[in-house]
Amino acid sequence: MDSSIASSAYVSAPKFRCFDPSNSSSPMSRTRNFSASSLASANPTGAMRASRSSTDFATEKDQLKIVPGVAGYVLEDVPHLTDYISDLSTYPNPLQDNPSYSVVKQYFVNVDDTVAQKIVVHKSSPRGTHFRRAGPRQKVYFETDDVHACIVTCGGLCPGLNTVIREIICGLNHMYGVKQVLGIEGGYRGFYARNTIPLTPKVVNDIHKRGGTILGTSRGGHDTSKIVDSIQDRGINQVYIIGGDGTQRGAAAIYEEIKRRGLKVAVAGIPKTIDNDIPVIDKSFGFDTAVEEAQRAINAAHVEAESVENGVGVVKLMGRYSGFIAMYATLASRDVDCCLIPESPFYLEGEGGLFEFMERRLKENGHMVIVIAEGAGQELLSESMRSMDKQDASGNKLLQDVGLWISQKIRDHFASKQRMVMNLKYIDPTYMIRAIPSNASDNVYCTLLAHSAIHGAMAGYTGFTVGPVNGRHAYIPFYRVIETQNKVVITDRMWARLLSSTNQPSFLSAQEIKEGKRSGDSTATLLDGDNGGDSEVYTEAQAEKEG
Numbered sequence: 001m002d003s004s005i006a007s008s009a010y011v012s013a014p015k016f017r018c019f020d021p022s023n024s025s026s027p028m029s030r031t032r033n034f035s036a037s038s039l040a041s042a043n044p045t046g047a048m049r050a051s052r053s054s055t056d057f058a059t060e061k062d063q064l065k066i067v068p069g070v071a072g073y074v075l076e077d078v079p080h081l082t083d084y085i086s087d088l089s090t091y092p093n094p095l096q097d098n099p100s101y102s103v104v105k106q107y108f109v110n111v112d113d114t115v116a117q118k119i120v121v122h123k124s125s126p127r128g129t130h131f132r133r134a135g136p137r138q139k140v141y142f143e144t145d146d147v148h149a150c151i152v153t154c155g156g157l158c159p160g161l162n163t164v165i166r167e168i169i170c171g172l173n174h175m176y177g178v179k180q181v182l183g184i185e186g187g188y189r190g191f192y193a194r195n196t197i198p199l200t201p202k203v204v205n206d207i208h209k210r211g212g213t214i215l216g217t218s219r220g221g222h223d224t225s226k227i228v229d230s231i232q233d234r235g236i237n238q239v240y241i242i243g244g245d246g247t248q249r250g251a252a253a254i255y256e257e258i259k260r261r262g263l264k265v266a267v268a269g270i271p272k273t274i275d276n277d278i279p280v281i282d283k284s285f286g287f288d289t290a291v292e293e294a295q296r297a298i299n300a301a302h303v304e305a306e307s308v309e310n311g312v313g314v315v316k317l318m319g320r321y322s323g324f325i326a327m328y329a330t331l332a333s334r335d336v337d338c339c340l341i342p343e344s345p346f347y348l349e350g351e352g353g354l355f356e357f358m359e360r361r362l363k364e365n366g367h368m369v370i371v372i373a374e375g376a377g378q379e380l381l382s383e384s385m386r387s388m389d390k391q392d393a394s395g396n397k398l399l400q401d402v403g404l405w406i407s408q409k410i411r412d413h414f415a416s417k418q419r420m421v422m423n424l425k426y427i428d429p430t431y432m433i434r435a436i437p438s439n440a441s442d443n444v445y446c447t448l449l450a451h452s453a454i455h456g457a458m459a460g461y462t463g464f465t466v467g468p469v470n471g472r473h474a475y476i477p478f479y480r481v482i483e484t485q486n487k488v489v490i491t492d493r494m495w496a497r498l499l500s501s502t503n504q505p506s507f508l509s510a511q512e513i514k515e516g517k518r519s520g521d522s523t524a525t526l527l528d529g530d531n532g533g534d535s536e537v538y539t540e541a542q543a544e545k546e547g
């Protein structure tokens with residue numbers, strides 16, 4: 001982005017106040033719907049994204065709700081039912097009479113509250129993108145007895161799914177008095193191919209102690225029109241959709257179709273991914289639990305490796321395109337000698353390669369542990385094995401088993417070294433990690449996600465995903481969570497911490513490191529501090545970039 005263009009556009013942008021249709025007492029001006037082309041002149045950041053948009057969410061992106069403000073402030077707002085249905089009645093929020101909540105000072109969120117995407121800025125840099133703050137509003141757009149909600153879970157399992165389900169049902173019931181909640185069984189196809197199950201606080205009372213999802217899940221089977229027919233036929237008016245990037249794409253399509261039909265139905269997405277690959281939000285639920293559980297496998301690998309001569313423990317962890325679980329599990333454990341992730345290509349043979357490092361480490365320590373994310377080294381596997389371009393029912397690439405492959409390669413290598421014994425034990429705990437119940441901190445996080453989604457839907461917001469941005473829950477438009485994937489930035493400080501803790505090779509040539517430092521692209525990702533709380537890097541890189 002050319003910063004001179006950016007600042008002139010920001011400076012000339014008129015001052016808008018946020019319009020929150022649910023807080024009727026506020027003095028405000030209406031948000032404006034910007035088309036993607038008008039956005040190009042109003043907000044260069046958004047325009048840049050618009051040009052990268054995929055056809056999947058082109059329609060939604062044509063109607064971005066962007067509210068510019070002073071000093072480069074931009075609110076990327078979420079849709080509201082009043083955007084396409086006029087004369088909707090509002091009702092006082094029943095929470096104001098709720099004995100538990102009415103004591104809270106300033107319980108309803110302020111009309112102007114938004115959450116900044118970037119919290120480390122320069123004195124002179126634009127304030128940047130903001131999202132609408134999640135939370136209860138003074139006015140709601142649904143009367144308690146009229147709410148007919150449904151919940152669906154899609155994609156792979158993740159610790160915490162049952163907690164989110166439980167808290168949506170209990171939250172709707174306890175905070176808003178809602179009694180009618182239906183469970184959709186078996187993912188998206190359950191809308192049109194299965195019966196629904198009535199869900200009450202009693203039915204879900206202890207489900208948070210179990211792994212998996214009581215509703216079942218699936219990949220594939222997303223038929224927008226059949227799903228919306230089912231929503232319409234059953235009189236459902238709040239749809240809670242729990243799932244990953246694929247699911248949120250499906251949710252965006254459902255929202256678009258509901259809007260096209262002019263239905264008063266709020267669609268709320270709750271992001272789920274054990275891989276932590278959903279962008280914008282701080283972290284996905286179940287991730288902490290997964291990292292914690294991964295420790296048990298790493299410990300086992302370490303014990304096995306330590307007990308024999310030149311023992312090598314190999315642990316495969318989940319992470320299709322993003323190596324967050326592997327990175328955090330390695331950093332937490334301190335028993336790992338080498339962590340291999342999809343974002344950091346590696347090689348086996350020769351100087352600076354994995355085998356050379358292994359020989360050295362075994363000579364020094366007599367044992368070692370390797371953690372490998374399932375998506376790591378896929379390019380090496382396709383070279384040495386017949387490439388299988390197979391996909392799952394949702395269209396995700398089916399990966400070859402890198403854990404088995406690398407274990408065999410290591411065995412072959414040491415077998416060729418006559419004077420070096422090596423004992424390898426391979427542990428694949430992936431599905432065991434995914435299937436456990438969420439830990440205490442994930443349980444609390446799941447509760448907040450569920451509550452934020454409920455408050456948003458009751459307040460008439462729709463077409464949004466909920467999640468924490470810099471620690472504050474926000475409503476994020478679907479397109480922002482599906483346009484990219486969150487990845488480990490290997491030129492960021494967190495990965496450097498890992499390299500320094502394991503002392504493994506970076507597998508980067510001096511030339512690549514130099515180019516990485518210079519490259520605009522890697523600097524741009526670096527600015528986001530994607531690896532978790534490393535945003536101080538932003539200032540240095542930004543300063544260099546802005547010259």
Ligand SMILES: Nc1ncnc2c1ncn2[C@@H]1O[C@H](COP(=O)(O)OP(=O)(O)O)[C@@H](O)[C@H]1O
Pocket residue numbers: 056154155156187188189218219220221222243244245246247248249250251253272273393394396
């Ligand atoms: N582009 C898309 N449009 C509509 N639905 C999609 C899209 N991609 C995936 N889905 C649906 O979302 C559901 C879950 O997707 P999947 O990729 O398996 O898991 P996740 O949501 O965890 O990424 C599936 O039912 C799939 O059909």
Ligand SMILES: O=P(O)(O)OC[C@H]1O[C@](O)(COP(=O)(O)O)[C@@H](O)[C@@H]1O
Pocket residue numbers: 155156157244245246272273274275318319320374392396434
């Ligand atoms: O065997 P399955 O169910 O397809 O799941 C495997 C995939 O699920 C994941 O755990 C998470 O993927 P999703 O977020 O798409 O559900 C990946 O890490 C893994 O590749």
Ligand SMILES: [Mg+2]
Pocket residue numbers: 155244245246
């Ligand atoms: Mg996915």
